[in-house]
Amino acid sequence: MSRTRYAISWLYGEFRIARLHRDEIAEQWESPAQVESYADLVKVLDEAAQAIDLGDKGDVTVVHEHDLHTHEYLEVPAMKRRDLEKYLHRRVHQDKSFDEEAAWCFHQVAHAGGKEGVLLHLLPKRIVKSTVAACGAVGLAPKQYVPLTEIVSDYLPTLDLDADDMVVVVACFKARTEIIIALADGEALFVRELNYGLSAGTYERLVTDVNRTLRYGRQQLGRSVTRALMMGDINAELVEPLQNNIDVPVSFDEQAADPYFWAVWAARLSGKLSANFISVFAQKNITADALRRVAAWSTAAVLL
Numbered sequence: 001m002s003r004t005r006y007a008i009s010w011l012y013g014e015f016r017i018a019r020l021h022r023d024e025i026a027e028q029w030e031s032p033a034q035v036e037s038y039a040d041l042v043k044v045l046d047e048a049a050q051a052i053d054l055g056d057k058g059d060v061t062v063v064h065e066h067d068l069h070t071h072e073y074l075e076v077p078a079m080k081r082r083d084l085e086k087y088l089h090r091r092v093h094q095d096k097s098f099d100e101e102a103a104w105c106f107h108q109v110a111h112a113g114g115k116e117g118v119l120l121h122l123l124p125k126r127i128v129k130s131t132v133a134a135c136g137a138v139g140l141a142p143k144q145y146v147p148l149t150e151i152v153s154d155y156l157p158t159l160d161l162d163a164d165d166m167v168v169v170v171a172c173f174k175a176r177t178e179i180i181i182a183l184a185d186g187e188a189l190f191v192r193e194l195n196y197g198l199s200a201g202t203y204e205r206l207v208t209d210v211n212r213t214l215r216y217g218r219q220q221l222g223r224s225v226t227r228a229l230m231m232g233d234i235n236a237e238l239v240e241p242l243q244n245n246i247d248v249p250v251s252f253d254e255q256a257a258d259p260y261f262w263a264v265w266a267a268r269l270s271g272k273l274s275a276n277f278i279s280v281f282a283q284k285n286i287t288a289d290a291l292r293r294v295a296a297w298s299t300a301a302v303l304l
Contacts, residue, residue, distance in 0.1 A: 006060040006140055007267040009260070010035060010131075011148065012067075012176035017048050018263045027052035028260055034175070038130040042137070049138045057139040062131060063266040065148050065178065070097055070122045071191035078116050084108075088120060096122050103128040105146075107153065107275040109187040119188050121147045121275060128277045144269060145277040148178055151265050153186035159253075165226045168213055168248070170206070171256075172198040172232030177206060181217050181225060189221060203238050207245045214247055231256035 005020045013034035019027040029051045031044040048054070072095060076084065088106055096102045103125040106118040128145060135142050152169050161167065161184040169180040174197045181190040194209055196202050210228060217225045228250045230242065234257070243250045255261055 005058055005267055006054075007263040008060055008062045008064075008135075009263040009266065010041075010062065010064045011262060012065055012173045014173055014175075014259075015041075015044050016260055016263055017045075017052070018260055018267075019052055019054075020264070020267050023268065025260060025264060030259065038127075038134065041131065041134045045134050045138050054138055054140065058141070059143045060135055060140040061144040061146070061266045061269065062135070062142055063146050063148060063151060063262050064123075064131070065176070065193075066123065066127060067176075067193075067195075068098055068124055068127070069147065070095075071147065071149065072120045072122075073117060073189055073191075074120055075117045084118070088118065091120065092122060095120075098124055101125045103277050105275045105277050107149065107188065107273075109189070117189075119149060119191070119275070121149075121277075123277060132278070142278055143271070144266070144273065146266060146269065146273065146275055148262070149180060149182075149188045149191060150269060150273060150275050151262055152180055152182060153188055154269055155265060156182055156184060156186040159229075162226070166217065166221070166223055168210060168217070168225045168228045170210060170228060170230050170232075172230065172234060177209075179210065179213050181213065181221070190217065198232065198234060198238065200235070200238065203241055204245075207242065211245075211247050227251065229253055231261075233257050233259060 007018050007020060009016045013036050015031040015035040017029055018025045029048050031047070035041055035044050074091065076087065079087070088104070092102050092104045102122050104120065104122050106120045108118050131145065132142050148171060156167065163184055165184040167182055167184065169182060171178040171180070176197060177194040179192040179194065180188050182188045192213060194206070196205065198206055214225045217223070225248055228246050228248050230250060230252045234252060239252060
């Protein structure tokens with residue numbers, strides 16, 4: 001691999017960056033403070049550049065979740081990709097919860113019985129553009145900008161699940177919780193975001209919300225969720241209460257207990273994803289811009 005790779009997880013204000021070499025973390029850094037705005041992002045990337053080696057420059061994958069990020073599952077008939085994209089473009093303008101221009105991407109899925117569907121992701125375009133610009137300012141070329149569900153969809157098939165399992169994934173963060181209903185093969189069918197994290201003071205609320213989601217899955221999707229998978233750094237004191245009160249068997253993912261799990265797994269994603277907020281055309285432009293910057297820096301160094 002000729003270029004050094006980097007990965008950023010920016011999940012509900014929690015910011016971490018890792019430099020990877022041969023798929024292993026060579027250096028890592030996390031922001032001690034929540035990162036909410038573009039100004040915050042510029043500041044922490046500058047701090048990251050002082051803490052770890054960004055000198056090689058390279059490609060970066062960003063996995064990002066934000067309160068303005070929405071996820072909607074749509075059942076659609078089978079159609080050509082060009083027609084599907086036209087249909088989704090119309091839905092974006094109908095369904096977006098904000099007034100400004102939207103960036104969007106989707107994950108296409110198929111169900112047993114021939115049903116087709118997509119998980120549509122929306123985010124204000126300014127957030128995507130400003131993130132790309134902030135990365136470029138420190139020499140990083142964003143190649144993929146993905147929602148959390150892409151990690152879950154890629155990760156679930158690597159676990160020891162039964163083929164007919166339907167799983168409720170509970171991804172826990174400090175200030176937020178994301179609940180995803182997915183099939184064992186990774187197809188995500190439903191996303192719900194809760195405005196609180198998991199703690200001793202909130203676990204009862206979380207149990208209630210997870211059990212409500214289980215009932216929703218049974219009513220709306222026509223089948224029962226068979227197990228719950230807890231992901232995140234979860235206090236050991238909460239393990240037994242969660243196991244005893246959630247209405248399906250609960251397991252706790254050891255790999256996802258590592259705060260850098262999301263960043264590292266993002267770097268392993270395939271380069272050909274439809275659920276990527278950065279289009280192929282934009283990727284080419286970003287790479288070209290990065291090369292021009294490197295050339296400019298090299299010329300400046302020679303002149304100095």
